[in-house]
Amino acid sequence: MKPFCFADGKIIPTETATIHPTDLGLIRGYGIFDFFRTVNYQPLFLEHYLDRFIASAEKTYLPLEYSREELRQIIAAVIEKNDLQQGGIRMVLSGGVSENHFSPATGKLFMYAESLMFPSEEKYQNGIKLLTLEHVRAIADIKTTNYTLPVWHSVNWKRLGAEDVLYHWNGLVSESSRSNFFMVKDGTIHTPDQHILHGITRKHLIQVADQVIIRPIRLEEVWEADEAFISSTTKVLLPVTQLDDRKIGNGKSGKITLDLLEKFRVLEKKTIS
Structure with a gap:
């Protein structure tokens, strides 16, 4: 502070x-x-x-x-x-x-x-683990101060080697506790459309990506994804390589994910210059 x-x-x-x-x-x-x-x-x-x-x-x-x-x-x-x-x-x-x-x-x-500290370079290169959590955030399109559930649940994250959670409800995924979620399948980026905060970083990633399909995404699809990542102000774009105890894709940060991160960094420089 x-x-x-x-x-x-x-x-x-x-x-x-x-x-x-x-x-x-x-x-x-x-x-x-x-x-x-x-x-x-x-x-x-x-x-x-x-x-x-x-x-x-x-x-x-x-x-x-x-x-x-x-x-x-x-x-x-x-x-x-x-x-x-x-x-x-x-x-x-x-x-x-x-x-x-x-x-x-x-x-x-x-x-x-x-003060602001970004995640370590190791996390960008190796990716992070998320834990599935059955939950939908109340009035998700409003950035409220109520983070009771994830703050309480976060006590377990470090013990389980996780960075955060992935919310899902009635079979559909929505977001992480402080980040938006994306997955890549067959070269195309997809992101959920329901029960989410419309993140500013998400907005600009969609802008610079070649194509992003915004639609309902079932949890089963995430298990079969080739790549996945989360986005937020403080992370920008962080690869997700594990969900619970299962690898996403080959368990490594994907090319499409890392290419999109570079595109965002170029946009950021243009915006400030």
Whole structure:
């Protein structure tokens, strides 16, 4: 965590930021957030993240008392104050202090800066393991702060040699706990269309890929996939080479996966330059 954040309408030392003990974000786990990277002091794909954050506030009935331009100015101030050349900015809007301790209220906006560490190069080269988990995330198209199940479940991941989970429900896969999911079969990339957060990295990977089919994907298809990977802001694109105790494809990072990673890195450079 970097030393300065935005809270209570101003830039303050991060350690002094507070939230009311009856805020719904604390007592009900109700709130929204978003997270984006900075590259050479510039927010990467900022307008897309602001689109999602503003839409999430509307969908969760949380008043956002700042305009898009004011949000841009706050972000710029947080980046400058923290000298955040490379890192991350987290935007959080809490559920607010509700009269009945349940209904959405006027929440509190926080913006704070974080150091950012990508997965090791070994994980990009060798891939990662996911665990199947029967679950569908509530209101998946909204980036809420409720991660109770995966946080609880993550206690087992390290013991089982896994990086994360792959959610499935009624035979269909959706996403990982913090990432979107893709699979490759016969040279074509496929990604689920239901019960997912529409990730910004996912959006741009689809843009730079030659072809991506967006459709329902059955769990059985993943077992038979040639390649698989997950995508997120903090991982970009991470190959998946094992699901539970079964290898995906030949158990190695696939060519299509790694080629797409390079295409995204080229896009990133163009966006910032």
